[in-house]
Amino acid sequence: MEHKQIYTVIGVGIGPFNLGLAALLEPVESITSLFLDQADGFDWHPGLMLDNATLQVPFMADLVTMADPASKYSFLNFLKETDRLYKFYIREDFYILRKEYNLYCQWASNKLPNCSFGKKVESIRYNEAEELYTIEVLDLKNNDVKRYYSEKIVLGTGTQPSLPAFMKDKNLPNVIHTSEYLHRKQDILNAGSVSIIGSGQSAAEIFQDLLPETKENLSMSWFTRPDRFFPMEYSKLTLELTSPEYVDHFYNMPSSQRQTLLGKQPPLYKGINFDLINDIFDTLYEMSVGNVPLNVQLRPSSQLDAVSPEGNSYVLNFTHVQDDLTFTHISDYIILATGYKYKEPQFLKGIESLIQRTEEGLFEVSRRYTIDVAESIFVQNAELHTHGFVTPDLGMGAYRNAIIINSIAGKEIYAVEKRIAFQQFTTQYDNRPKNIHS
Structure with missing residues (x-):
């Protein structure tokens, strides 16, 4: 037995x-x-x-x-x-x-x-x-x-790794997710051009990592759907939204309200480190001293709609979100910073x-x-x-x-904090004066 x-x-x-x-x-x-x-x-x-x-x-x-x-x-x-x-x-x-x-x-x-x-x-x-x-x-x-x-x-x-819907059932060898970046970096450096798609930390880290290579023969473009390359909000009162009582508050909302709120919160967890954004700008500034032309494009408000092969390269089809116009771009390599x-x-x-x-x-x-x-x-x-x-x-x-x-x-093994924030996220708190002797 x-x-x-x-x-x-x-x-x-x-x-x-x-x-x-x-x-x-x-x-x-x-x-x-x-x-x-x-x-x-x-x-x-x-x-x-x-x-x-x-x-x-x-x-x-x-x-x-x-x-x-x-x-x-x-x-x-x-x-x-x-x-x-x-x-x-x-x-x-x-x-x-x-x-x-x-x-x-x-x-x-x-x-x-x-x-x-x-x-x-x-x-x-x-x-x-x-x-x-x-x-x-x-x-x-x-x-x-x-x-x-x-x-x-x-x-x-x-x-x-999450890929856009238009990538389903497609086999495009030089279109990769950020999770593959270092494994394919040498191939990218051997290519003539690379496009990065996305507005988060991974996209920014790869962009910064490849920037020095654009002094040679590599041409690099960075596209993002939002209207700016936005920083992750990291102020201390905002950080209180990671507190146990905010989780309680969020959990007790109706499902539809939770989804609406999540749609407004990308800067809290999907943005770019503030210092990294500044480092990228400083690097671009240093590289451009003397008005040296850069092999770099930064294109906000650009929604990627489709990718199709053309010879040894790819055609990227975009919609400019603010202008409501379509445009195309050609690149040898594409890095999708589309999250998980x-x-x-x-x-x-x-x-x-x-x-x-x-x-x-x-x-x-x-x-x-x-x-x-x-x-x-x-x-x-x-x-x-x-x-x-x-x-x-x-x-x-x-x-x-x-x-x-x-x-x-079925018992307390580790103490769990219930309230750590200075803020009150719900109306359910008792604000009556407390008797300190009770």
């Missing part, structure tokens, strides 16, 4: 959020956990691992600190163990280099006994009689199939009957990040439509994980 090792929770996918959950669960003896990922090891956006790129959140937004500052899996402890703590101290910069954050996550994943890579989840089924999930997993190293059993699951498969979207994994078909959905077919995510009546299926970074723009924010990862852990445990 098969011996069943039953885990309290199994996580599928080991990105930063589930890795943080694994780290926070590791010292919790009452909860047994296992995290599975089909990749060989942790590697966060390797195609955009530019040398000088930083996270857009302070170093305290690591895997654990905002839930457990004393955790041995903190970024500061990583620096201490790798003999870089004083270097980081002297650097006097809250913002971690992206490549160092990646090394930190690799360090943590290698230390955590509950993280297992090279394991592809093929299917998940639920046994109602036993109240257990059966997860069928393919070991990519030896092609063995193994079954794991768990009381609860956490979906952390993350987001996938959540894509439901195929293995969910086996438990589809358990999943609650909105009228639009999206996950009906509870305030505690579950998507089923029994509150046994948790999601990470799949609740933008219910919890707001903080969903992909690394800084709120430990907060969400604390809620998930407390929910799994």
Whole structure:
């Protein structure tokens, strides 16, 4: 008879959020956990691992600190163990280099006994009689199939590169997503021209990275649909919108109101770092001294409608949003900085009957990040439509994980802040004078 090792929770996918959950669960003896990922090891956006790129959140937004500052899996402890703590101290910069954050996550994943890579989840089924999930997993190293059993699951498969609708079913070799950039950079440099499409941080980082190359033979154009290359809003009172009480406020809105509000909030999470915008301008200014002509175009208000091959190049069809006129552009290479979207994994078909959905077919995510009546299926970074723009924010990862852990445990394992903002986002607060002696 098969011996069943039953885990309290199994996580599928080991990105930063589930890795943080694994780290926070590791010292919790009452909860047994296992995290599975089909990749060989942790590697966060390797195609955009530019040398000088930083996270857009302070170093305290690591895997654990905002839930457990004393955790041995903190970024500061990583620096201490790798003999870089004083270097980081002297650097006097809250913002971690992206490549160092990646090394930190690799360090943590290698230390955590509950993280297992090279394991592809093929299917998940639920046994109602036993109240257990059966997860069928393919070991990519030896092609063995193994079954794991768990009381609860956490979906952390993350987001996938998103391409425009007109790219569906098209095979255009030199039209790539930003996630492929560094893997294809040498090919881009060998091309005569490149166009970047998008208005976010990734587009700006690639534009800045390629700018020096335009002094030689590379011609570069940057197109964006908004009317400007706008900065991410990062003022301190605006940052209070990443607070637990704002999440509560957003969650309790009607669905239609949430969607309307999200449509107005791109500058809060989709813009460009303010300093990077200034660096780009300064670089352009320096390159143009003496009125030297630049092999560069910046074209706001330009909506890309279609791409078609023409010889060894591509024709890009645009609509100028403000002029309401169409125009074309020819480029040898195209980089689509069109972001990422959540894509439901195929293995969910086996438990589809358990999943609650909105009228639009999206996950009906509870305030505690579950998507089923029994509150046994948790999601990470799949609740933008219910919890707001903080969903992909690394800084709120430990907060969400604390809620998930407390929910799994049925008691408080990690203290969770309820109010941290100076602002009041709802009318539901009691503003009557308090008796300080009561």
